[in-house]
Amino acid sequence: MRDVVLRARPGVWPEAAGKEFADSGGMQTACHTLTRDGEDIFVAVPDNRTAQLYEYLRGFGLRFTIECRGFCEDNVFCFGEGENLERLRDIVGSFKF
Secondary structure (H helix, E strand, O other): OOOOOOOOOOOOOHHHHHHHHHOOHHHHHHEOOOEEEOOEEEEEEEHHHHHHHHHHHHOOOOOEEEEEOOOOOEEEEEEOOOOOHHHHHHHHHOOOO
């Protein structure tokens, strides 16, 4: 993954910097892909697909929480460390984003 550097530009509000990061390759890679952050396993999804993914995942009996991580208006589905990573990859990978 490449490093993302944000520089303040005259006349650009701080919210725009968040949008620049969200549009960068690093954030795009995190969207729709299972990612591990320490003990947490998560997948970021666009706000307009949150309800559909919620219903889809509930059908598999998975336990998860949904967090809004703010600046890019994506929601993050967080799974506990006890979930089977390969099973999660198969389930999330078969969802049509």
